[in-house]
Amino acid sequence: MRIVVCVKQALDVYNLKVDPTTREPQVKGAALKISDFDKNAVEEAVRIKEKLKTGTITVVATGPTVKDAIKEVLALGADDAVLVQDEAFRAMDSFTASLVLEKAIRTLGHVDLILCGETSIDAYAGQVPPMLAERLGFPLASYARKVVAEEGKVVVSRTVEEGEEELEVPLPAVVTVGQEINQPRLPALMQILQAGKKPVKALTLAELGVDVAKETKVRAVKVLSPLMERKKVVFKGMPEETVPKLVEALKKEGLF
Amino acid sequence: MSKARELASSGEVVALALGPVAKDAEHLTQFGANRVLRLAGGLEAVTSGIFTRVILEVAQNERPDLILMGGTKHAKEVAPRVAVKLNTGCVPNAQRIEAKGDHVEFDHLVYSGNAVATEMITSKPAVATIAPRAFEVKPHPVHGKVEELHVQVPTPKVKVRKAQAAVHEKKRIEDARIIVSGGRGLKKKEDFEIVEKLAAALGGFLGVSRPIAADLKWKSEDHWVGLSGHKVKPAAYVACGISGQIQHLAGMRDSKLIVAINMNEEAPIFKVCDYGIVGDLYKVVPLLTDAVTKAKTK
Numbered sequence: 001m002r003i004v005v006c007v008k009q010a011l012d013v014y015n016l017k018v019d020p021t022t023r024e025p026q027v028k029g030a031a032l033k034i035s036d037f038d039k040n041a042v043e044e045a046v047r048i049k050e051k052l053k054t055g056t057i058t059v060v061a062t063g064p065t066v067k068d069a070i071k072e073v074l075a076l077g078a079d080d081a082v083l084v085q086d087e088a089f090r091a092m093d094s095f096t097a098s099l100v101l102e103k104a105i106r107t108l109g110h111v112d113l114i115l116c117g118e119t120s121i122d123a124y125a126g127q128v129p130p131m132l133a134e135r136l137g138f139p140l141a142s143y144a145r146k147v148v149a150e151e152g153k154v155v156v157s158r159t160v161e162e163g164e165e166e167l168e169v170p171l172p173a174v175v176t177v178g179q180e181i182n183q184p185r186l187p188a189l190m191q192i193l194q195a196g197k198k199p200v201k202a203l204t205l206a207e208l209g210v211d212v213a214k215e216t217k218v219r220a221v222k223v224l225s226p227l228m229e230r231k232k233v234v235f236k237g238m239p240e241e242t243v244p245k246l247v248e249a250l251k252k253e254g255l256f
Numbered sequence: 257m258s259k260a261r262e263l264a265s266s267g268e269v270v271a272l273a274l275g276p277v278a279k280d281a282e283h284l285t286q287f288g289a290n291r292v293l294r295l296a297g298g299l300e301a302v303t304s305g306i307f308t309r310v311i312l313e314v315a316q317n318e319r320p321d322l323i324l325m326g327g328t329k330h331a332k333e334v335a336p337r338v339a340v341k342l343n344t345g346c347v348p349n350a351q352r353i354e355a356k357g358d359h360v361e362f363d364h365l366v367y368s369g370n371a372v373a374t375e376m377i378t379s380k381p382a383v384a385t386i387a388p389r390a391f392e393v394k395p396h397p398v399h400g401k402v403e404e405l406h407v408q409v410p411t412p413k414v415k416v417r418k419a420q421a422a423v424h425e426k427k428r429i430e431d432a433r434i435i436v437s438g439g440r441g442l443k444k445k446e447d448f449e450i451v452e453k454l455a456a457a458l459g460g461f462l463g464v465s466r467p468i469a470a471d472l473k474w475k476s477e478d479h480w481v482g483l484s485g486h487k488v489k490p491a492a493y494v495a496c497g498i499s500g501q502i503q504h505l506a507g508m509r510d511s512k513l514i515v516a517i518n519m520n521e522e523a524p525i526f527k528v529c530d531y532g533i534v535g536d537l538y539k540v541v542p543l544l545t546d547a548v549t550k551a552k553t554k
Binding site for chain 1: 303304305308328329330332333334335336337339340341343344345346347348361364365366367368369370371372373374375376377378379413414415416417418419420421422434458466470471477483484491492502509513514515516521526527528529530531532533534535536539540543544547548551552
C-alpha cells in the first residue's frame with residue numbers, strides 16, 4: 001500500500017506573542033512547528049504499514065522553512081518526502097494549499113491512501129483535506145478515531161453529532177485523523193540518524209505551476225487576539241484556608 | 257436561515273432541505289425561505305460525497321451569491337468540497353458575516369482559538385459554514401413555496417457500515433448558567449463524582465476537557481468544552497484539574513466569571529481566571545461543595 005501523509009509546518013500558536021496595544025498577533029518571524037495532528041497522521045500511517053508488513057509512506061510537506069523540519073517527521077517512520085518550501089505558506093488559503101498538495105501528490109503516480117491531520121493548529125479550518133479529496137476525485141472520511149486497512153478499502157470509525165459511524169471507504173481515499181487516534185512515538189536516536197539519509201525531493205511552487213496570487217480566493221483583512229482582562233486572584237495554601245476565601249469572593253460576585 | 261434572510265435583504269433565499277429536515281420543509285418559509293427545495297424521497301446514505309454532488313447541481317442551476325451551511329462535522333466536510341468545485345473560497349465557522357458590495361466579509365477563529373481573523377471572499381458564490389449559535393434565530397414568515405428537487409443522486413462511494421445514534425443530554429451545555437468542568441487532574445472515571453457534586457451544589461452543568469470526552473470517552477461529547485467541542489459563555493465557569501490548553505480556553509474564554517482549581521501553579525488556566533486555588537482538587541473541591549451547600553441553605 002502506498003500511503004501519502006500531508007504535513008504542514010504551521011505557526012507555533014502555543015508561543016505566539018500578542019502586541020498588547022494593537023492586539024495583533026506577532027506573526028512575522030514567529031516560531032513554526034509541525035502541526036500536531038499531522039504527527040498523528042504520520043504515526044497512523046506507520047502503524048498501518050507495520051500491521052500490513054508491506055507498503056511505503058511518503059510525506060508531502062509544505063511550509064516556509066520545512067526543509068529544516070522534515071527530519072523530525074521522517075524520524076517518526078516515513079520512508080521519503082516531497083517538500084514544497086515557500087514563504088507564501090505563512091498565509092495561504094485552503095483553496096491554494098489544497099491545489100499545491102494535489103499537484104505535488106500527482107507527481108508521485110499511484111497512491112492508495114492519503115492521511116491528513118483533521119485540522120491545523122494555526123488556521124484551524126480543516127478545509128484542506130476535503131478540498132484535496134474533491135480535487136483528486138477521491139472519497140473522504142474525516143475525524144477518524146480508528147482506521148483498519150482491508151483489501152482495497154479502509155474502515156474508519158468516527159464520532160459525529162449524530163452519533164458513532166463506521167464507514168467503509170474504497171481506495172484510493174483521503175482520511176483525516178484527530179489527536180485521539182494514537183500517541184505519536186518518540187523516535188530513538190537511531191531513527192533520527194537514519195532520517196537524515198532518507199530521500200527528500202524538493203519542489204517549488206513554480207515547478208508545480210501554482211500562481212499563489214492568482215489562485216487565492218480568501219484574503220485576510222485583519223487578525224486580532226481577544227482581550228483577556230481577568231482579575232487573576234489566586235489563593236495558595238491549605239485548602240482549609242483557601243476554600244473559605246474563594247467562597248467569600250464568589251458570594252461577592254453574586255454566584256450564590 | 258435567519259442570517260441568510262438578513263443578508264439577502266430584498267433578495268431571494270433558497271433553502272435546501274436534504275436531510276431529515278425535508279419532512280418539515282414548509283416550516284422553513286417561517287424563517288424567510290422564498291423557496292424550499294426538497295429532495296423527493298430524501299437521501300438514503302448521508303455521506304459528504306452525496307451532499308456535495310446534490311448541492312453542486314443546485315448551485316449550478318440557482319447561481320447564488322452566498323452558500324451557508326450549519327457548522328456540523330458533516331457540513332465541514334461538504335462546504336470545502338462544494339467551494340473547490342465551484343472555483344471559489346470557503347470560510348469555516350463564521351461568527352460574523354457582512355455583505356460588502358462586491359464581496360462578503362467573515363470573522364472566524366484562527367490560531368487554535370487564539371485570534372479572530374477577518375477575511376473576505378471576492379469570488380462567487382462565497383461559501384461558509386457558520387459557528388453554532390453565532391446568529392440569532394428570528395421568525396420571518398414569507399409566502400414561500402416548497403419545490404421538489406429532481407436531481408440524479410449518484411451511488412455513494414463511501415458506505416456507512418454502522419451508525420449508532422447518539423443519546424444526547426436533555427439540556428444543552430450552551431444553555432447552562434453555571435458550568436463546572438473536570439479535566440485530566442481527575443485520575444479515574446469514578447472520580448468525576450467529586451466534580452459532579454460541586455456542579456449539583458451550584459446548580460450547574462458538567463463540562464469536560466478534550467481528553468475526557470475524546471480520548472478516554474469517560475463522558476459524552478455533549479459535555480466537551482473547547483474549540484472542537486462546545487463553545488460556552490456561562491455566568492460562571494469552574495475548571496477543576498484543567499491545565500488550560502489554548503483550544504480549551506477558546507471554548508470558555510467568553511464566560512463572565514472564570515474559577516480555576518489546579519495543583520500546578522504554572523498551569524495556563526491561572527492566567528485567564530478571575531479566582532483560583534492552587535491545590536489538590538481531591539481536597540479542595542469537596543470542601544468547596546460543602547461550603548457552597550451550607551451557604552445556599554442559610
